[in-house]
Amino acid sequence: MSKLLEVKDLKVSFNTYNGEVQAVRGVTFDLNKGETLAIVGESGSGKSVTSMALMQLLPKPHGYVKSGEILFEGEDIVKKSTRDMQKIRGKDISMVFQDPMSSLNPTMKIGNQIMEGLIKHQNMNRTNARKKAVELLELVGIPHPETRLNQYPHQFSGGMRQRVVVAIALACNPxxxxxxxxxxxxxxxxxxxILELMKDIQKETDSAIIFITHDLGVVANVADRVAVMYAGKIVEIGTTDDIFYNAKHPYTWGLLGSMPTLDSDEEELFAIPGSPPDLLNPPKGDAFAPRNEFALEIDTVMEPPMFKVSDTHYAATWLLHEDAPKIEPPESVQRRMQGFSNTGSKDGEK
Incomplete structure (x- = not known):
């Protein structure tokens, strides 16, 4: 598969009154054409900051890429000017944000907001842009699109507003x-x-998707690969099957263990103890060690490298070292992984 995006040792920081917050601390991944990569982790793990860096939307001058490369079709986005990025945003790389009301202009009709990108990036006249806007609203499942074009965001429900945001993001076939x-x-x-809509649109357009969430369950049947982030780093990455059936990092075990299932008893629900570290002063060694019941002595001294589990699966935990004790996931996590196997994989459901 051809690589559309290559992120290499990306580091992003924010200058604050208290000092430098190291929000992203050496993230590396790639994205292939037509692929869905999910980036998961708790709030504050660096997921959204990574996505903002990809679009050069960091709040300057306080937020900045400290080092690393973001290669889009072989060209480094980090080095591009604001003018160059304006040509890329919306046309080649689009973004759907969490809150549609913060993405939509409440004073503009929906039709004009969709047409704006078509006129700017596709050089369409207003007549053709309007026709395309109607098609996009139909594509995302909004009834009576001709009428809806003339309405304002407050006249739509939350789910329909998010569909409109998806339509705007897809307008220029990113x-x-x-x-x-x-x-x-x-x-x-x-x-x-919405998840089903995104899957269907991807099949039609062959676009690549980076799906950011704190909920592993959301991506189980959407993603091709999953990257698990913690404290500004990717701690495990692999195919969806790798992560859900054969997770190796204790943090991933914690995320899997905290997922409710239909057949789980209420008292079985698990919460990862503690809270993520302060990235003003990142801890020495493995950042997850203070919350990890399986932490080894070396975890407090030395940061683990990415160990290769298979050709598609890597995890940064000293438990994978040849000299480490053999530790299995907790029983609750094993039951969940077994449950995923019994219900069928993402590929098996296709």
Whole structure:
């Protein structure tokens, strides 16, 4: 598969009154054409900051890329000017944000907001742009699109507003769609509809998707690969099957263990103890060690490298070292992984 995006040792910091917050601390991953990569982790793990860096939307001058490369089709986005990025945003790389009301202009009709990108990036006249806007609203499942074009965001429900945001993001047939927790504010039914919509659109357009969420369960049947982030780093990355059936990092075990299932008893629900570290002063060694019941002595001294589990699966935990004790995931996590196997994998459901 051809690589659309290559992120190499990306480090992003924010200058604050208290000092430098090291929000992203050496993230590396790639994205292939037509692929869905999910980036998961708790709030504050660096997921959204990574996505903002990809779009050069960091709040300057306080937020900045400290080092690293973001190669889009071989060209480093980090080095591009604001003018150059304006040509890329919306046209080649689009983004769907968590809150549609913060993405939509409340004073503009929906039709004009969709047409804006078509006129700017596709050089369409207003007549053709309007026709395309109607098609896009139909594509995302909004009834009576001709009428809806003339309405304002407040006249739409939350789920429909998010569909409009997806339509705007897809207007110029982007090669990469970044979805930053696009379903968090929606109820479960609408959430499922939006996820299904994104899967269907991807099949039609062959676009690549970066799906950012704190909920592993949301991505189980959406992603091709999953990157687990903690304290500004990717601690485990692999195919969806790798992560859900054969997770190796204790943090991933914690995320899996905290997922409720239909057949789990209420008292079985698990919460990861403690809270993420302060990235003003990142801890020495493995940042997850203070919250990790399986932490080794070396975890407090030396940061683990990425160990290779398979050709598609890597995890940064000293438990994978040849001299480490053999530790299995907790029983609750093993039951969940076994449950995923019994219900069928993402590929098996296709």
């Amino acid at each position: 090669k990469i769609l970044i979805a930053d927790e696009p379903t968090t504010a929606l109820d479960v039914t609408i959430q499922a509809q």
